[in-house]
Every structure is written in C-alpha cells, then in structure tokens.
Amino acid sequence: MKRPNIVWISTHDINPDLGCYSGVWPGAEYAVTPHLDRLADDGARFDAAFASAPVCAPARSAIMTGCFPTAIGTMHMRTKAVPPPEVRLLPEYFRAAGYYTTNNVFTDFQVEIPPTVFDDCSPDAHWRNRPDADQPFFAAFHGMATHESQLYLGEEAFAAATAHVPAGARHDPAAAPVPPYYPDTAVFRDAIARYADLIAEMDHWVGGILAELEEDGLAEDTIVVFWSDHGRGMPRAKRWACEAGLREPLIVRWPGRIAPGTVVTDLVHTMDLAPTMLAAAGLPMPSHMHGVPLFDAEGTLAQAPNQYTYAGRDRMDEAEDTSRTVRDPRFRYIRNYHPDRSAMQHTQYPDHLATWSELRRLHSEEAKELAQGLRPDLLTPLQRSLVAASRPAEELYDLAADPHETRNLAGDPGHAADLARLRQTLQTWQGRYGDLGLRPEAEILEGWRPGGRAHTTAPPAVVRSPEGLAADCPTLGSSIAWTTDPPAEEQREPSPLERTAGIPVADGRRWHLYTGPVRADASAAWFRAFRLGFEPSPEVAVNIAQGVDDAQ
Structure with a gap:
C-alpha cells in the first residue's frame, strides 16, 4: 500500500470560530473563512474536539506524544519535562518508517527537540525540499497569525498583521458576538472583531498551503489536518479548563478515503491525532499512547472513540493552580483544587493585555462603588466570578442547555447523580494514568534532575x-x-x-x-x-x- 502524505496545519488560540461551524459553536457565523470552509466541505468536520490543556505548550505536548500531559509531566506552562522512556515525538515514528519529516517552525512541545525527530525544523521547512520526490512526507506548519499577542497590536502593526484581509471582509465590532461572561464594552467588542480578522488572515495562509499541494499534484495523495492548540486568547478561554478554553476546530481531508461533507459529533481529543496518523499510514500504534485512532488506513471512522474527554489546568507561568475537568456529550465537570484562589490570578504576561486589563479596571471601579455604599453594577455576577478572589471547588454545566457555562449546577439536587458520576469518572481517569500535577513541582524536578543536574x-x-x-x-x-x-x-x-x-x-x-x-x-x-x-x-x-x- 502506498502510504499517504500528511500535512498538519495548526494555529494558535482559537475556538471553532470558523464559518463551517455556524450553528455548532456560538458566534461562529461571524467568521469569514472560505478556505477552511471548503476544506471542511471536502472532508470531515469534527464538532466535539477538545484540547488536553487550555494553554499552548501542554496542549501541544499531548498532540505530539499522544499522551495526557498530567501523565508524562508536561502539564505546567512551561517546563522541560523528562517523560517516561517509551515516549517519543510523533514525527520520529514517521521518519523511522521512511517519511521526510518537517516542521515550520514553532515547537513548544515541553522538551528539547532532538535531531532524530525532523529532517528539517526551520522557517524554510517544506515538503518541497525532500531529496526524493517520491518519498512520503509528514509536514507540519504552525502559523502564529491568531496568537493572543496579535490581538493587542497597535493600529499600524495590526493592519500589517492582517494585510490579506480586504476592507469589505473586516469584522464590525458593533456586530461582534460577545459571550455573556464578558462585559459588553468597546474593549471586548474590538478584541472579538480583531480576533475574527486574524482568523481571516490565517484562513488566507491556509489557502496558500492548500494551493501548493494542488500545484505539486499532491492533494489527492495527502491527508490534510487543521487544528488549533486551545481556546481563544482572552479571559475565561485560554488558561481556563472550561469549554471556551478547550473546544477546538478539527478538520481532516483525505480524498478517496473520507467522504466529503462528513460531520463527526463524537467526542475526540486533539491528542488522538498522534495514533490516528499512525493508523492512517498503516504504522503500528505504540501501546503507551493514551489517545485512540479516529479512523484507520481505509478512512473508516471509529464509532464513539471516546466516552469522555479529559483536561487539566496547572501552573500558568508564575500563577500556581490545579484544575481538572471531564466532559461527556452533555455535561462538563470541573474540579478546582484551590478554590480559595482566583481563577484570574495575577500573571505578568496576560495581565498587560487589554481584555484582562478591562476586567481588572471594571472590578476596580466596582470597588469604588462599594466605597460609596453603592451596589456594584458594572459587571454581572457571572463576569465578576472571573476576577473574584475565590471560586467553587466543583462546577457542573449542562452544555446542551447552557453552552456558555453560565449556571453552575454542582449544588443542584436535581443533578446530584450527574455530579457524582462525573466526579468518580475523573478520579478513575487520574488513577488509571496518574496525575503528576497533584505532586509538588519541586519534587518532580528533583526526580528528573537530581541536584539540578x-x-x-x-x-x-x-x-x-x-x-x-x-x-x-x-x-x-x-x-x-x-x-x-x-x-x-x-x-x-x-x-x-x-x-x-x-x-x-x-x-x-x-x-x-x-x-x-x-x-x-x-x-x-x-x-x-x-x-x-x-x-x-x-x-x-x-x-x-x-x-x-x-x-x-
């Protein structure tokens, strides 16, 4: 069997805010994404794909190893882990099988990348550079267009960063879909409009890669996978172990194997991509991987590959925290191990971003209202919960009825059985795979590098x-x-x-x-x-x- 080529196209910090997810993800209809919409029309759109962590490096470590970060020590943002000896980075398996492997160019996999993994990991890495035109390839492209840092550029820099978005395709802040957990202010409307413009710019970049495959006559022989690492780069999304922090776009095109217009509503982890790619190429799946194949070498989709999806939030730079979450098709359960800590602890980098600053400002203004004996009225209770000094130890949301997770049902007697079931499911998962995030980080580091060596x-x-x-x-x-x-x-x-x-x-x-x-x-x-x-x-x-x- 001729093995397929594989092209991964990934972006940063977005939810399924693509036109093809209209009606699936709240507000997706706001986006202008013709290239990705066409990619979804030509292949499979996964409607319930979730990251294993709501921040870049842990999430990407899971995708590149097929393992839960909490099980292999890559859960903190950031670290340099010493995974168990059986763990490898996915492209090395393909290289061992004769593939030409490239990465352009972002990594952030929580480990140093040895030269055994990629034939080329550089800004020039491309399948076109392989020495033999008949050699199959695994080529990964990681774009930075939608990274949270781009949301907050100055006007001139932002115009340059979105140079391929024509004036008629730019997004009007007045029409921005503002989720209820954000205050409806100019800062948030502008951020959401910019976010959508950056997605449009990213869509243009994706179109260029797809066009190169067509130009080279390779589109029919190549599996194309598009994914994001975690949720949008705003509060209560990136860095939060909730729906907006973890829900991802995932699109796969495989001509002749996966039927055009396929829609998959089953729960999947983006971590499942590692074993899936091996299965699609007819290569053995290592027994240590925690992910499961989503389809096989014939393109046959697995039925209900996951009963649940799991994720965790751990140290975010200098902000110490631990949360775990499990989701089934209807409910999300979150266990916060430090309920006495704010969900929005001070963190040097994001606290300088406009949306974080806006929430801090409004919270401060409410303190001035309290000082005058007035009832605070600038934030709703839901919005205020983001910056509150504490949070519930347990959270439970009915996502079918409440997609924005606005009503915590953990104390609702009518959902006591759901709470108990998901609490036990989470504990069973932790027991099965282990959870290094529950151990002191200093203890882990000493075990990895005794005496710091x-x-x-x-x-x-x-x-x-x-x-x-x-x-x-x-x-x-x-x-x-x-x-x-x-x-x-x-x-x-x-x-x-x-x-x-x-x-x-x-x-x-x-x-x-x-x-x-x-x-x-x-x-x-x-x-x-x-x-x-x-x-x-x-x-x-x-x-x-x-x-x-x-x-x-």
Whole structure:
C-alpha cells in the first residue's frame, strides 16, 4: 500500500470560530473563512474536539506524544519535562518508517527537540525540499497569525498583521458576538472583531498551503489536518479548563478515503491525532499512547472513540493552580483544587493585555462603588466570578442547555447523580494514568534532575558489521542520530526563546535517524544518542576507512 502524505496545519488560540461551524459553536457565523470552509466541505468536520490543556505548550505536548500531559509531566506552562522512556515525538515514528519529516517552525512541545525527530525544523521547512520526490512526507506548519499577542497590536502593526484581509471582509465590532461572561464594552467588542480578522488572515495562509499541494499534484495523495492548540486568547478561554478554553476546530481531508461533507459529533481529543496518523499510514500504534485512532488506513471512522474527554489546568507561568475537568456529550465537570484562589490570578504576561486589563479596571471601579455604599453594577455576577478572589471547588454545566457555562449546577439536587458520576469518572481517569500535577513541582524536578543536574544519555556503541556500521545505546528510551558532516569549529548558543520553546538550533549538519546499519560514502561519520529530557550523549566519531576501532 502506498502510504499517504500528511500535512498538519495548526494555529494558535482559537475556538471553532470558523464559518463551517455556524450553528455548532456560538458566534461562529461571524467568521469569514472560505478556505477552511471548503476544506471542511471536502472532508470531515469534527464538532466535539477538545484540547488536553487550555494553554499552548501542554496542549501541544499531548498532540505530539499522544499522551495526557498530567501523565508524562508536561502539564505546567512551561517546563522541560523528562517523560517516561517509551515516549517519543510523533514525527520520529514517521521518519523511522521512511517519511521526510518537517516542521515550520514553532515547537513548544515541553522538551528539547532532538535531531532524530525532523529532517528539517526551520522557517524554510517544506515538503518541497525532500531529496526524493517520491518519498512520503509528514509536514507540519504552525502559523502564529491568531496568537493572543496579535490581538493587542497597535493600529499600524495590526493592519500589517492582517494585510490579506480586504476592507469589505473586516469584522464590525458593533456586530461582534460577545459571550455573556464578558462585559459588553468597546474593549471586548474590538478584541472579538480583531480576533475574527486574524482568523481571516490565517484562513488566507491556509489557502496558500492548500494551493501548493494542488500545484505539486499532491492533494489527492495527502491527508490534510487543521487544528488549533486551545481556546481563544482572552479571559475565561485560554488558561481556563472550561469549554471556551478547550473546544477546538478539527478538520481532516483525505480524498478517496473520507467522504466529503462528513460531520463527526463524537467526542475526540486533539491528542488522538498522534495514533490516528499512525493508523492512517498503516504504522503500528505504540501501546503507551493514551489517545485512540479516529479512523484507520481505509478512512473508516471509529464509532464513539471516546466516552469522555479529559483536561487539566496547572501552573500558568508564575500563577500556581490545579484544575481538572471531564466532559461527556452533555455535561462538563470541573474540579478546582484551590478554590480559595482566583481563577484570574495575577500573571505578568496576560495581565498587560487589554481584555484582562478591562476586567481588572471594571472590578476596580466596582470597588469604588462599594466605597460609596453603592451596589456594584458594572459587571454581572457571572463576569465578576472571573476576577473574584475565590471560586467553587466543583462546577457542573449542562452544555446542551447552557453552552456558555453560565449556571453552575454542582449544588443542584436535581443533578446530584450527574455530579457524582462525573466526579468518580475523573478520579478513575487520574488513577488509571496518574496525575503528576497533584505532586509538588519541586519534587518532580528533583526526580528528573537530581541536584539540578540533568542525566546524560550514554554514548552509542558503534561496531562494524557485514551490513555496515551498527550502533546501539544502553540508555533506555534513547534514539540515535548519525551524520557524515563534520562538526563546525564554533557552535551558536541558542537564544532564550529557542531554549524556552525547545526549538532545535541548526548546527549546519544534516543528522539522520539511525534505523539500521549505516553504509556511508564518506571518510568519517559521527553518531550521537538522545533521550527526551536528558542531555545528549557525547559524539562518537568513526573513521570509516580505518574501521570503528578509531571511534572516540
């Protein structure tokens, strides 16, 4: 069977606010997204897709590993985790199977990215750069157009960031669909209009990638997947373990396998994408993955792949917090482990954003009303709950009747059975997979890096065999890379941003993933082993002409 190409197109910080989700997600009809609407018409639209965390790095770690962040230690925003040794990043499985793997260019997977994962991880990474036009590829494109930072640009910068949105397609703040948990002020209306303009800009970018597939004659042989990492970059969405923080657009096109116009209403995790892609390519799914395949190599959709979806909120930069949530087709249950803390604790970065500042301002103005003996009237009780000093220990929402989660039913005797059932379901999930977020972070870090020192991957042992140079590494969970490119005299130090996001630093060498004995038409080769969360091994240099006795 010819294996399909795979193109992932991801964006940041949006809910299903695309035209194709009109009638499915509140306010989606406001969007102008012709390219994504067409993509959905040509394939499958998943109407109930959810992130595993309401913030970027933990959510992306789940998608790239197929594992719950709370189970593998990637739940805090941000960290550099040491996952269990069996955990790999998804593209490495495809590279081992002969795929050309690329990432352009954002990572933020909560681990340093070893050179075993991608053939190219750079701003120029593209399937068009593969050395063999017949080689299948896994190409990921991560756009920044809709990131929350773009919402709050100055007028000139915002105009440049949305240069492909014509005047007639721009969104009128007066028509902005303001959810009831936001105050209906100019700040929120402008933010929602800008959010929709950024989505329109992102849609244009998506159209360009799809056009390149058509130009290359590859559209019919390629699975295209569009997803976002988590909810919109505003309060009570991004960083909140609720519907608006976790509900995502997910669209898949696979010509000849998935029928056009397919609509999937089953519950799915975006984490399910990792095992799904392996299944679609006819590759084995590792037993440690927590996600489940959504369709197989024939494009046959799984029936009810998930009875529930799960997620968690943990440390958000300097704001310490722990919340867990489970959702079934009708209800969402949220367990807040620190009900004495505000849901909107001070956090340096978002507190400088206009929507956060607007809520803080109105809350402050209400304090002035109280000082005068007046009843506060600038925020509704729902809106005030965002900035309140505390919150309920448990929350329960009937999403069929209350899609904006405005009425907490946790204390309603009529829903006591639903509360008990979902509380137990959440506890069972935590018991099955473990929950590192319930442990002190300092304790986890000490276990990963005793005394603050990272473990080092053992150097690979390289021996000559009849088939070529054979390599092995005794470190459990390690992968080996090799190259015939000599090391540069000077290595560039990664920038703070590169270190934070885990973006691999180009060293000018092309590293190959070791999958079997190497025959290289060169005078020397270098081998190095990598284990996620460990320091890489020292390089082992081999003089090919003289044999491996000269390995260092």
